[in-house]
Amino acid sequence: PAMPPPSDELPGLPVRLLLSHPKTLIALLLGALVFWGVQARHFELDASAEALLVEDDPDLQLFRQVSARYQTPDLLIVTFTSEGWLFEDANLGRLRALRDELAELPGVDSVTSILDVPLVESSDVPLLEMAGNLQRLESESVDRERAIEELTGSPVFKDLVISEDGRTTAILLNLTRDQTFSALLEKRNELLIRRSRQGPDPEIARELRALRPVYEEASDRLGEAQHHTIAAVREVLEHHREHTRLHLGGVPMIADDMISFVRRDLIVFGACVGVFLIAVLTVIFRELRWVVLPLLSCIYASVTMIGLLGFVGWEVTVISSNFLALMLIMTLSMNIHLTVRYRQLVAESTAGTQAELVAATLQRMVWPCLYTALTTIIGFGSLVVSGIKPVRDFGLMMSLGLCVVFLTSFTLYPAVLAMLPARGEESRRREIGLMSILSRLTERHGTAILVASLLLAVFGAVGISRLVVENSFIDYFRADTEIYQGMKLIDDELGGTTPLDVLLSFRIDPPDAEGAAPTSEEEDPWLFDLEEEERPSSWFTPFKIERIKAVHDAIEALPEVGKVLSLASGIRVAEKLNEGKEFDGVELALLYEKLPDEVRASLIDPYVSIEDDEARISLRILDSRPGLRRDELVRKIRAELEDGLGLDPGKFRLVGTLILYNNMLQSLFGSQIQSLGAVMAGIAAMLLVLFRNVRLAVIGIVPNLLAAAVVLGLMGWIGIPLDVMTITIAAITIGIAVDNGIHYIYRFREEFAKCGDYAKTLHICHANIGRAVFYTSATVIFGFSTLVLSSFVPTITFGLLTGLAMAIAFLASLTLLPKLILLWKPFGVGNGSETS
DSSP states (O other): OOOOOOOSSOSSHHHHHHHSSHHHHHHHHHHHHHHHHHHGGGOOBOOOGGGGSBTTOHHHHHHHHHHHHTOOOOEEEEEEEESSOTTSHHHHHHHHHHHHHHHTSTTEEEEEOTTTSOBSSSSSSOGGGOTTOOBOTTOTTOOHHHHHHHHHHOTTTBTTTBOTTSSEEEEEEEEOOOHHHHHHHHHHHHHHHHHHHHOOOHHHHHHHHHHHHHHHHHHHHHHHHHHHHHHHHHHHHHTTOSSEEEEEESHHHHHHHHHHHHHHHHHHHHHHHHHHHHHHHHHHHOOHHHHHHHHHHHHHHHHHHHHHHHHHTOOBOTTTTTHHHHHHHHHHHHHHHHHHHHHHHHHHOSSOOHHHHHHHHHHHHHHHHHHHHHHHHHHHHGGGGSSBHHHHHHHHHHHHHHHHHHHHHTTHHHHHHHTSOOOGGGGOOOOOHHHHHHHHHHHHSHHHHHHHHHHHHHHHHHHHTTOOBOOOSGGGBOTTSHHHHHHHHHHHHSSOSEEEEEEEEOOOOOOOTTOOOOTHHHHOHHHHTOOGGGHHHHTOOHHHHHHHHHHHHHHHTSTTEEEEESHHHHHHHHHHHTTTOOOOHHHHHHHHHHSOHHHHHHHTGGGEETTTTEEEEEEEEOTTOTTOOHHHHHHHHHHIIIIISOOOGGGEEEESHHHHHHHHHHHHHHHHHHHHHHHHHHHHHHHHHHHOOHHHHHHHHHHHHHHHHHHHHHHHHHTOOBOTTGGGHHHHHHHHHHHHHHHHHHHHHHHHHHHOOHHHHHHHHHHTHHHHHHHHHHHHHHHHHGGGGOSBHHHHHHHHHHHHHHHHHHHHHTTHHHHHHHHHOTTOOOSSOOOO
16 A cells, blocks of 8 residues: 655654754754763772672671671682692792782782791690790791691691692782771661661661762772782782692682673673674665664664763663663664664655655554563563662663663654655565465464474473572683682682681570579570679680580581681690690680680681670582582571581571572562562553453463573573573563564554455565564574673573573564464454464
């Protein structure tokens, strides 16, 4: 059918306003672009580990309290692996030279190695008389053989600063403490703990708001200083690699590298998708204007979004580092739909001005594009229910990004296009063989498509039941990264990586309301009646020591646990010097009072809080152990302490990053499973409003549910765990992939109204809108595939699986969806004969 004859007025007031003065509109858009470009200078990245935690998690509040109680400096860890035995003179010389050079670096407060640790078994001086006469490996008077025996066999040093094979050791770099930042951190944590205990409080909220900019400025300053220190350390290490294998590790180094990963991912993803945009548009349309126009829209939307993020103050994390690639992909997808529709109108028209052609394109595409944007916003919007701020921010970022994409596509794109002349060659369209194959397959083998879809749904459902939630931090990084290599070496040779603490409480409960005495008085009568000033040295009772030893040994026996340190470690060193005899209460008190300060600071203070009546058992998990399930391990440790040792659950707590990250994933899993129902309901409501037909709403969402179910099921079958990225696949897949269904159904309804024949309409739609769906789907699939270039493994997995989900959704949208239309006939009986 021909286009309507030319008219003096553009159809529709909004369209007339957009296209009557395109130059003015472009000038306004350029002004806005300059403003957002200026705001882009405030764009920031965040790679802090705390950002991935659930803020209202009670274990996080306890973690902050424990971190303040047992203060530890920021550490960099250098692993030193020699070619032969570590204690050869040449290797010790290299270790000494490296240590001395590292100690001179700005930002390094002190350096500790096997050359420096205090040795208590390598001297004939009694332990209580060692003050001022401690031996070290590099001491001139030390007995080298006894020192080596102590280092390799001590319950304190073995698998901590030296490996069992005597080839690998650790050099610990204590970074200079930033007193200003430490004070601000302590103040912030205190306010957060108060808020957690008291609930919402205007005064606390006001203090936190006032503290935030000062804290963030100090944090940025500290991060910049540590970045320069880490770069200097790496430069030193490069000069010492000739005869030694060296790796750098530690939380500051991981955080610094994560910032580099996020920055690199932003650049690489954006560049790869940009190159792909040009290639795809060139191959599809073979016309300069159809390369330049979508490219202008992509650049405009991306710069605007970066400026918005800088203006709002949203920091990009590893979770949201793919936002730029997604923005480019979604902008290109919408522009392709507009371009295909415009070219079709040009090919079908016999008259009409360029402005009328552009206006007709907008009027026919605004509703399907608006609803596809809204349904995708619903998919990303489901992430805002998460308790994890970066996940919430990612959902909000992409929801805002979809608004930018839509507005850009319906302002800049038509304004520029309206200024260009219509081209007669637009009528030349290439057929896509795959579309005719899929249309014939759907018409002739519809029953087979339904059966295959049902089998895939069963496959997905069974696989979903096998899904597990995991948080293997070492597996978050590619094997060629220094983070992975360093953590793997520490895991294998130096006692494990992921920290976990067991806190034992010896606090005596007050008598109950009826005056009954607490049972712990009978267990530990020594402490019960002591005056406050007598407690420090008298805290160390045989009962406490035996309980600490029992817990220490029970945990150390677990195969998933690496190095375990506690008060028991130091006590056993002292007992060895005491000819293997255990200490009684008086001897323990004397031992505490007379120990050299340096020994007490390393063997006792990190593992005891007398003021809080608490002992700390510090352990590290072998994170790279095959088959490790952290949630199961946490339950196993609790069961061992409660059932195996008979401890009251109120007398111990598990604290550490293992607990926090496990809680985070469990929380995210629960919230996302619950939100999927809301996503489906929201999208179904959108489809109902758009099509005003319940059957069409169901038809539109079923293929996308199938795609999400198949991919999640595949993860369950092959053992890919859900993590911070992959757990969002279902909601995002449904939100993005439903676009295909909306465009197809919208066009099917339009074409069916002209011919009234379902089978004929099927072939028509596959030949026109099917082409646009193919182009956009290929764009989305490739766009997600670029995420394999990341150094962050969850991002790689997310990209591959989401790309697979989009491929399945594409095929389902052009087979299962039209088959359901043929089967249910949602547009009426029609006047043709359809094959089912």
